[in-house]
Amino acid sequence: xxxxxxxxxxxxxxxxxxxxxxxxxxxxxxxxxxxxxxxxxxxxxxxxxxxxxxxxxxxxxxxxxxxxxxxxxxxxxxxxxxxxxxxxxxxxxxxxxxxxxxxxxxxxxxxxxxxxxxxxxxxxxxxxxxxxxxxxxxxxxxxxxxxxxxxxxxxxxxxxxxxxxxxxxxxxxxxxxxxxxxxxxxxxxxxxxxxxxxxxxxxxxxxxxxxxxxxxxxxxxxxxxxxxxxxxxxxxxxxxxxxxxxxxxxxxxxxxxxxxxxxxxxxxxxxxxxxxxxxxxxxxxxxxxxxxxxxxxxxxxxxxxxxxxxxxxxxxxxxxxxxxxxxxxxxxxxxxxxxxxxxxxxxxxxxxxxxxxxxxxxxxxxxxxxxxxxxxxxxxxxx
Numbered sequence: 001x002x003x004x005x006x007x008x009x010x011x012x013x014x015x016x017x018x019x020x021x022x023x024x025x026x027x028x029x030x031x032x033x034x035x036x037x038x039x040x041x042x043x044x045x046x047x048x049x050x051x052x053x054x055x056x057x058x059x060x061x062x063x064x065x066x067x068x069x070x071x072x073x074x075x076x077x078x079x080x081x082x083x084x085x086x087x088x089x090x091x092x093x094x095x096x097x098x099x100x101x102x103x104x105x106x107x108x109x110x111x112x113x114x115x116x117x118x119x120x121x122x123x124x125x126x127x128x129x130x131x132x133x134x135x136x137x138x139x140x141x142x143x144x145x146x147x148x149x150x151x152x153x154x155x156x157x158x159x160x161x162x163x164x165x166x167x168x169x170x171x172x173x174x175x176x177x178x179x180x181x182x183x184x185x186x187x188x189x190x191x192x193x194x195x196x197x198x199x200x201x202x203x204x205x206x207x208x209x210x211x212x213x214x215x216x217x218x219x220x221x222x223x224x225x226x227x228x229x230x231x232x233x234x235x236x237x238x239x240x241x242x243x244x245x246x247x248x249x250x251x252x253x254x255x256x257x258x259x260x261x262x263x264x265x266x267x268x269x270x271x272x273x274x275x276x277x278x279x280x281x282x283x284x285x286x287x288x289x290x291x292x293x294x295x296x297x298x299x300x301x302x303x304x305x306x307x308x309x310x311x312x313x314x315x316x317x318x319x320x321x322x323x324x325x326x327x328x329x330x331x332x333x334x335x336x337x338x339x340x341x342x343x344x345x346x347x348x349x350x351x352x353x354x355x356x357x358x359x360x361x362x363x364x365x366x367x368x369x370x371x372x373x374x375x376x377x378x379x380x381x382x383x
Contacts, residue, residue, distance in 0.1 A: 001064045001308040008067055015074045018047065023078040030206040031352055034198075036085050044086055044116065051114025053090040054098065058110035065242070065304040069249035073297070076253020080356050081206030083250055088158045089113045091246055093120025095239045096166050096183055100226045105185060109164060118163030123153035123186075123212055124236055131369050138214065140169035140182060147171070147224070149186065149217040157363075159195055159210040162188050167214070168236055171229045183225040183232035192217035203355030243364045244317040245307065248300045248324035251360045252293060255324075255331040258353050259289045262335040265342070276338070285334040293331065296324040315377040322370035325360035332357050 002008050022043065030036060044050060053068055054060025063071065068090075075083045088094075094113045097105055112118045129136040138151025149169050156165075165186045172180035186193070196211030221227070225235060263286060266277035276282050303316035335350040336343035343350050361367050 001066050001305065002070075003064060003067070008070070011061075012070060012074060014047065015049075015071060018043070019074055019078050023082050027079045027349065027352070030079055030081055031346075032205075034205045034208075036081060036206050040082070041085065041116075044082075048114075049086045050089045050116030052086075054094060054110050054114040058106065058114055060110070060114035065245060065307045066301065069245060069300050069304045072246055072249030073253045073256070076250040076255075077257040079206065079352070080204050080250065080254065080359075084157060084204065084207035085119075085161075086116075087246070088120050088122060088162075089116065091243045092122035092239050093158070093162075093164075093166060095242055096122070096225055096235045097185065099238050100183070100231065100235045101185075102222075102225075102227055104222070105225065109185065112163070119158050119161045121156050121158045121162040121165050121212070122239065123156055123165045123167040125154050125156070127152055127154050131366055135176075136168060136170060136181065138167070138169040139173060140167075140171050140184060140219075142171070143218070146218050146220055147184070149184065149192075149214045149219060151214050153212040153214075155199065155209045155363075156212050157207065157209050159212050160198060160208050164188060165193075165212060166225070168232050171232075175230075178233035179230050181232040181236075182229045183235045184219055184223045185225060186214075186217065186219055186223060190217050190219065202358060203352065204359055240364055241314055241317050242307075244321035244370075245300060245303055245313075247360060247364045248296065248317075248320040249304075251324040251328035251357065252296050252300060254353060254357050254360075255289070255293045255296070255328040258328075258331050258335040258350055258357075259286070259293060261348075261350055262286065262289070262338045265348075266338055269340075269342075282338060285338055289331045289334055292327045296320070296327050299323055315374055318365070318370040318373040318377075321364060322367050322374070325357075326367060328357045328360055 026037060026040060048061050051060030052063050052071060055062040094110065097109055113120055126136050126138060140147040140149045149167060151169065165188060167184045167186050168181055169184060170180050171182040192215045194213040199209045266282055267275050269276050299320045303313050303320045306316060307313045332354045336354050339348055339350055342348050345351060
């Protein structure tokens with residue numbers, strides 16, 4: 001749902017210009033330094049990008065799902081590291097508080113997240129718990145009026161920068177499945193928290209992940225999201241459904257950028273005295289990429305509109321995430337192929353994107369997890 005087309009177009013134009021004029025020229029700098037420049041972060045704050053999805057009453061822009069994916073199409077056209085830095089505040093790091101938090105929790109944390117004064121992180125994955133999130137071992141044991149949290153979380157996006165963590169922990173060790181899991185807001189300066197070294201990743205330099213270790217971390221009972229035990233896994237799933245549509249949209253934007261770069265290269269690069277864009281086998285790769293991007297964009301927009309209309313889009317979100325991220329990897333592979341030997345050289349953005357977009361098929365649930373979700377929903381609906 002687009003609430004006001006004119007206002008939305010102004011916002012999209014502003015973000016498009018920011019991406020084109022500020023972010024794309026700094027991509028190589030970020031890749032080399034593994035850091036987002038502070039002046040870029042400051043501009044992101046001034047533009048309100050940290051609070052895109054946070055309601056206006058808490059200082060954000062309160063965009064709808066359709067508006068969010070349109071913004072993500074634009075942000076996806078540059079290095080994913082830029083989007084990742086603001087992504088947790090707009091997604092997995094804030095949505096749990098927004099959908100299930102108490103009024104007090106919302107009033108305390110959401111304005112700080114919307115302004116970018118603090119960065120949030122979402123602590124679900126563990127060394128032995130990834131796709132099987134319900135098997136997590138981190139515990140939160142009641143101790144008087146507090147909880148003591150113990151455990152290790154892995155691959156936590158923005159952990160080195162976080163001011164707060166949304167932590168999934170088992171409050172009832174007798175319940176082995178999802179019903180024993182609760183969600184907590186834990187401030188990063190709480191004694192007992194240790195941040196591990198930054199992970200060395202295949203791609204997405206500038207987007208930082210690390211372990212977060214909780215050693216007898218004492219938090220008050222009002223840190224429990226919604227002040228209710230046993231519903232943390234449901235909170236996590238609400239967060240991930242929305243996040244999957246966002247990642248699908250980012251994948252579409254990245255694929256569009258790769259295709260534009262590939263088309264430009266094919267029109268400029270000559271072999272046998274002719275631009276390679278005139279060769280039919282090159283044209284085939286360009287056409288396949290264009291058609292798949294168009295299909296993915298339509299899927300994402302349709303699912304976003306359904307979500308705005310109040311429908312359960314668990315299946316549609318998984319379909320969009322699965323198709324868009326797999327599509328993006330195919331487009332990146334074709335992009336390297338179209339560039340030929342140049343595509344293997346880091347002077348060309350397609351080499352970096354080829355590595356960067358590989359992660360899209362893993363986080364917010366792997367492709368195989370999306371297949372499981374889709375098929376199980378189909379079976380359930382058919383019974």
